[in-house]
Amino acid sequence: MNTSNVGSGEFTDFGANASVQVTDKFRIGAQFYDRNIGEIGKWRPAVDWAYGDYRFKNWLGIRGGKIKTALGLYNDTQDLGLLQTWAILPQAIYPLDLRSSTISHLGGDIYGALKLPKKLGTLSYTSYAGGRPQDPHGGFVLALASVGLTMHSYGGWVQGEDLRWNTPVKGLLVGASFMNQHITGDGVLTGSSSGITYLSGLLKLPVGSLEREHSKKDDYYQYYVEYAWRGLRLDGEYRREFRDEWVGYWEPSSTTMAVTFDAISDSRAWYGAAAYRVSKRLELGTYYSRFIADWRKDPSPPTNHVYDRVASARIDLTNHWYAKIEGHFMNGYGAFDSIRGFYGQQNPNGLKPGTNALVVRTGFNF
Amino acid sequence: MKTVMKNPNGLLVIASLTILLSANALAGDVRIIANPSVNAEAISASEIKSVFLQERNSLHDGTHVEPVLSKGGPTHEAFLRDYLGRNDDALQNYYRSLVFTGKGSMPKALHSDAEVVAYVAKTRGAIGYVSATAVVDGVKTLAVYQSENDGARKLISRVEPVYPGILQSNHIGGTVRLKVTIASNGRVEGVELLGGNPILGEAAIAAVQK
Numbered sequence: 288m289n290t291s292n293v294g295s296g297e298f299t300d301f302g303a304n305a306s307v308q309v310t311d312k313f314r315i316g317a318q319f320y321d322r323n324i325g326e327i328g329k330w331r332p333a334v335d336w337a338y339g340d341y342r343f344k345n346w347l348g349i350r351g352g353k354i355k356t357a358l359g360l361y362n363d364t365q366d367l368g369l370l371q372t373w374a375i376l377p378q379a380i381y382p383l384d385l386r387s388s389t390i391s392h393l394g395g396d397i398y399g400a401l402k403l404p405k406k407l408g409t410l411s412y413t414s415y416a417g418g419r420p421q422d423p424h425g426g427f428v429l430a431l432a433s434v435g436l437t438m439h440s441y442g443g444w445v446q447g448e449d450l451r452w453n454t455p456v457k458g459l460l461v462g463a464s465f466m467n468q469h470i471t472g473d474g475v476l477t478g479s480s481s482g483i484t485y486l487s488g489l490l491k492l493p494v495g496s497l498e499r500e501h502s503k504k505d506d507y508y509q510y511y512v513e514y515a516w517r518g519l520r521l522d523g524e525y526r527r528e529f530r531d532e533w534v535g536y537w538e539p540s541s542t543t544m545a546v547t548f549d550a551i552s553d554s555r556a557w558y559g560a561a562a563y564r565v566s567k568r569l570e571l572g573t574y575y576s577r578f579i580a581d582w583r584k585d586p587s588p589p590t591n592h593v594y595d596r597v598a599s600a601r602i603d604l605t606n607h608w609y610a611k612i613e614g615h616f617m618n619g620y621g622a623f624d625s626i627r628g629f630y631g632q633q634n635p636n637g638l639k640p641g642t643n644a645l646v647v648r649t650g651f652n653f
Numbered sequence: 654m655k656t657v658m659k660n661p662n663g664l665l666v667i668a669s670l671t672i673l674l675s676a677n678a679l680a681g682d683v684r685i686i687a688n689p690s691v692n693a694e695a696i697s698a699s700e701i702k703s704v705f706l707q708e709r710n711s712l713h714d715g716t717h718v719e720p721v722l723s724k725g726g727p728t729h730e731a732f733l734r735d736y737l738g739r740n741d742d743a744l745q746n747y748y749r750s751l752v753f754t755g756k757g758s759m760p761k762a763l764h765s766d767a768e769v770v771a772y773v774a775k776t777r778g779a780i781g782y783v784s785a786t787a788v789v790d791g792v793k794t795l796a797v798y799q800s801e802n803d804g805a806r807k808l809i810s811r812v813e814p815v816y817p818g819i820l821q822s823n824h825i826g827g828t829v830r831l832k833v834t835i836a837s838n839g840r841v842e843g844v845e846l847l848g849g850n851p852i853l854g855e856a857a858i859a860a861v862q863k
Contacts (some may be wrong), residue, residue, distance in 0.1 A: 299685040302753065304753065304755065306751070306752075306755060308758065311710065311711075311778070313715075314709075314758075316755045317755075318753065328834060336755050338755060340755070342710060344711075345703070345709035345710070345711060354755075355755070355756075356756045363754045364750045364753065366753075366755060367748060367749065367750065369754050370746045370749060370750055400703070400708040400709060402703070404700065409703065409708065411708065430687065437733070457738045458738065458739075515739065517740070517744065518740075558771070564742065567742070583798075638656065652749065
């Protein structure tokens, strides 16, 4: 078990938005967002979303610009602590450090809601395509840096669909999302000045060698269910991400690739959560989250899984101010490229299988 | 809605019932009001839910609408319970998720029935809810019906009209039209004969009042 008596305040975020209903059918808006999560974020303000939205009919609308991506129950609202019971969402599916890989796209949406016949409820759909924003300070880049690869660019094309069904059973929502990414990246094996030359040694290539990669296949399949009844809320999600990434390395003086391979992973993740609103001011909840870094391999080693048992309390001090206290009891840390909160840079003496964490979080909204 | 009566001679006596559901047919304490620019005279419960959840911004007739909320109180609670099926905290969180993703806006929320009525009266497309006893000058009251798709309109009991003997013996049949007002609990509050044979009408009225 990793132990630390030192707390950290490096988990702070901030957002502000404005929108205008220009006509009955057309609205525009934008939101800025900034966050500081240790090495990730570090107060680099960015446009979180900014787009125009034209709704032709209730069943057909379009959006264009930088748009939050519909993927599962909480992808597009994962930053909004005010909406959630949890201080930290289940990291199996919503890893804080991989936020930028799914949070938004620069492109367009087609969306709408269809009322189904014969008391079958409502079906909402979103179909989207666009560019995935670059994030030079995200978890993926940080994780690669931990093994001696510095990425100069990492981004690409994304398209997907989300279908959610508000069933005739009051409070029951079920849905499915699919997302396909085509990522390209360019990097360089880091020099000894960084102190990290692991990949350079493994590949038997000199520091300064160049790296290039692109997706041959990178698909997300996600299924979810939510049930709310009075103060009780139950939800669960399952995600499979299959990646087949072509990777090549070459020396700058050469015109041919020295090393090429396919980096293939098949990760599976799910969680189940329950929360109950005890009173206007207090909500209690628990969830269990499981992440298997590569489903094709034995999940039992800590290098191939992250399990997290969580107990949480949310106190709404006022209508605009909340506090959360949450205990995490984790097992496993996954592979270096799992990107679930464990990095070589922060753990130079290695990792142990168990990690407990106490998270206290507060937030305001106006 | 029709009441059909067969006589032994094969004659059909049909009582056509014009059912006028009052505005508080679903929620006895809530009246749905709209700006006069809204064309519709009636709205389904599922439409109300979709409008207030911002899943749609127009009614079935194409009229653009904008939901208006009350801030707390028994009417607000009754509206949430009867139409939206979620409590105020859940609703506020839902709106915030729309606002912070740019996919909707926080509806106007007002403190009193009078404020809601005043705002709805002056705002094109506005649709809101007030208590059934509120003064609703300058706005229109929308009748509320359960959507045919919701299937929530249920026949509790069926009473066949008694075919009057004197008409039966003279082979006299026909159609009558009734205007029936039904309360939210299903009780018949009023019946008015609009047309047809008065004797058949009496029989039909007696049947629908049982």
